[in-house]
Amino acid sequence: DNSEDSKNAIPEVNFDLEGEHAGELPSPWEGPSHCVSGDHCLYFNPEGNDHNGQVLITTPNYAYFTATFPKITSETQISPDSFHLAPIPGKGNGFVAGRLIKKGEVIMQRQPSFLVHADAHIDMKPEVQEKIYQIALSKLSKDAQEKFLSQFGDGVRAKIDKNSFRIVIDPSGDKESGHLGVFVDVSGFNHDCRPNVHYRITNTTHTTVAVRDIHPGDELTISYIYGIARRSTRQKELQDWGFECTCSQCTLNSLETAASDARVKEIKRLEEEIEDKMSRRGEDIKPEMGGKLVDMYLEEKLFAYLAPTYVRAALIYSMFGNEAKAKEYAEEAVDALTREYGTHAKDIQSMRELAADVKGHWSWGIKVVSEEKEQKTWKLGQGKGKKNETGEAGAKKERKIREKIGKKAGKTVKEAKAKKDEL
Numbered sequence: 001d002n003s004e005d006s007k008n009a010i011p012e013v014n015f016d017l018e019g020e021h022a023g024e025l026p027s028p029w030e031g032p033s034h035c036v037s038g039d040h041c042l043y044f045n046p047e048g049n050d051h052n053g054q055v056l057i058t059t060p061n062y063a064y065f066t067a068t069f070p071k072i073t074s075e076t077q078i079s080p081d082s083f084h085l086a087p088i089p090g091k092g093n094g095f096v097a098g099r100l101i102k103k104g105e106v107i108m109q110r111q112p113s114f115l116v117h118a119d120a121h122i123d124m125k126p127e128v129q130e131k132i133y134q135i136a137l138s139k140l141s142k143d144a145q146e147k148f149l150s151q152f153g154d155g156v157r158a159k160i161d162k163n164s165f166r167i168v169i170d171p172s173g174d175k176e177s178g179h180l181g182v183f184v185d186v187s188g189f190n191h192d193c194r195p196n197v198h199y200r201i202t203n204t205t206h207t208t209v210a211v212r213d214i215h216p217g218d219e220l221t222i223s224y225i226y227g228i229a230r231r232s233t234r235q236k237e238l239q240d241w242g243f244e245c246t247c248s249q250c251t252l253n254s255l256e257t258a259a260s261d262a263r264v265k266e267i268k269r270l271e272e273e274i275e276d277k278m279s280r281r282g283e284d285i286k287p288e289m290g291g292k293l294v295d296m297y298l299e300e301k302l303f304a305y306l307a308p309t310y311v312r313a314a315l316i317y318s319m320f321g322n323e324a325k326a327k328e329y330a331e332e333a334v335d336a337l338t339r340e341y342g343t344h345a346k347d348i349q350s351m352r353e354l355a356a357d358v359k360g361h362w363s364w365g366i367k368v369v370s371e372e373k374e375q376k377t378w379k380l381g382q383g384k385g386k387k388n389e390t391g392e393a394g395a396k397k398e399r400k401i402r403e404k405i406g407k408k409a410g411k412t413v414k415e416a417k418a419k420k421d422e423l
C-alpha cells in the first residue's frame with residue numbers, strides 16, 4: 001500500500017542544526033541524516049568503538065553533548081580471554097570466569113554502539129521506529145551488527161528494552177536527557193541481586209569492575225536493579241525484564257530469606273538514624289554505629305554498594321578519636337570509591353588524606369573534644385550559675401562541621417539510591 005508507505009517514510013532531509021550548538025558537532029561525528037518526530041535525528045560516528053561505529057538517535061543539543069564527551073583512557077581492562085560466554089542453566093547465556101579475577105580488576109570499558117533518546121524510543125510510531133532503527137543498525141560494522149542481533153530479545157526494539165542501560169547525558173542531571181545505550185559486549189552479563197561485578201557509567205563510558213574475587217568457573221553478574229531491597233520488592237522490579245530471578249539471594253530458604261529481609265530493613269533503619277543524628281550535631285551518635293553498618297553490608301553480601309558505608313564509618317571513628325579504625329575504614333573507602341565511582345569520585349581525596357594522616361584530618365577527635373568541653377561547661381555552670389561562652393562557641397563550630405558531615409554522608413547515600421534508576 002503506497003499511501004501507508006509514504007506515511008511511514010522517513011524523510012531524507014538536510015537538517016541544519018538549530019539552537020545553541022548549531023553547526024558545532026565535532027568530527028568524526030556525522031549527521032544529522034534522518035530526522036523523525038520531535039527533533040530526533042540520526043547521527044553517526046564511523047570511528048567510534050574501534051571503527052565498528054556508533055549510532056545516536058537524539059536531538060541536536062544532546063548530539064552535541066554526547067559527541068564532545070572525552071573517552072576514558074586511564075583504566076585498563078582484563079584481557080578478553082579471562083572470561084567467556086557460556087550457557088547458564090535457566091538464564092540463556094552468561095559470562096564465566098576462566099581465571100581468578102581479583103577484587104578491583106576492571107573487567108571491561110565500552111562505548112555504546114547504539115544510543116537512543118528515551119523519549120524517541122518510547123514515543124516513536126512503531127513502523128517509523130523500525131525503519132530508523134534498521135537504517136541506524138546498517139551503519140555499524142558487520143561485526144557490531146552481528147553482536148547486536150545476537151542479543152537477547154525478539155526484534156530491535158525488544159533487544160534495546162532488554163539490553164540497554166539508562167544514561168543521563170546532561171551533566172547537570174536533567175532527567176529529560178535520559179538515553180538508552182546498548183553496549184553489545186556488556187549484554188552478556190546476567191542479573192544477580194548480590195552481584196560480583198559493579199558497573200558505572202561516566203558520560204557514556206560503561207565500566208565494569210569486580211567487587212570481590214571471582215573464581216574460575218564462577219559466573220560474572222551485575223545487578224539490573226538497586227539491590228538493597230527485600231526479596232518481594234526486588235522480584236517486582238525485575239518483572240520489567242520478564243524473568244523470575246533465581247539468583248542465590250532469591251533462592252534462599254524461607255528462614256534465610258526472612259533473615260535477609262530483616263537485615264535489609266535494619267540497614268535502612270540504621271542509615272536513617274545515623275543521617276538524622278549527623279544532621280543534629282551528631283547528638284547521641286555512637287562510634288560503633290558506622291562499624292555495625294559495614295558489618296551488616298558485608299553479611300548481606302552487598303559488595304557492590306560499600307563506598308558510602310565505609311566513608312561514613314571512617315568519619316565517625318575519626319570523630320571519636322579511634323585512629324586505627326578510622327585509618328582501616330578510610331583505606332577501604334578509597335578502594336570502594338574507586339571501584340564504584342572511579343578514581344575521580346567525590347570524597348576520595350578526603351578519604352586518602354584521612355588514611356594517610358588521621359590526626360591531621362578535619363574530622364579528627366571533634367566528638368571527643370566537644371564532650372570534654374560539654375563537661376567543662378557543665379562544671380562551670382554548676383559553680384557560677386552562668387553560661388560558658390567558650391562552650392557555646394565550640395558547640396556552634398561543631399554544629400557547622402556536623403552539618404557538613406551530614407550533607408556529605410547523605411549525598412553519597414543518595415547517589416547510591418539513584419543507582420536504582422539505572423539499567
Ligand SMILES: C[S@@+](CC[C@H](N)C(=O)[O-])C[C@H]1O[C@@H](n2cnc3c(N)ncnc32)[C@H](O)[C@@H]1O
Nearest residue numbers: 091092093152163187188189190191241243246
Ligand atoms: C542482558 S540479557 C543477559 C544475557 C542473556 N542471558 C543472553 O543469553 O543473551 C538479559 C536477559 O537474560 C536473562 N536473565 C538475566 N539474568 C537472569 C537471571 N538471574 N535469571 C534468569 N534469567 C536471567 C533474562 O531473560 C533477561 O531478559
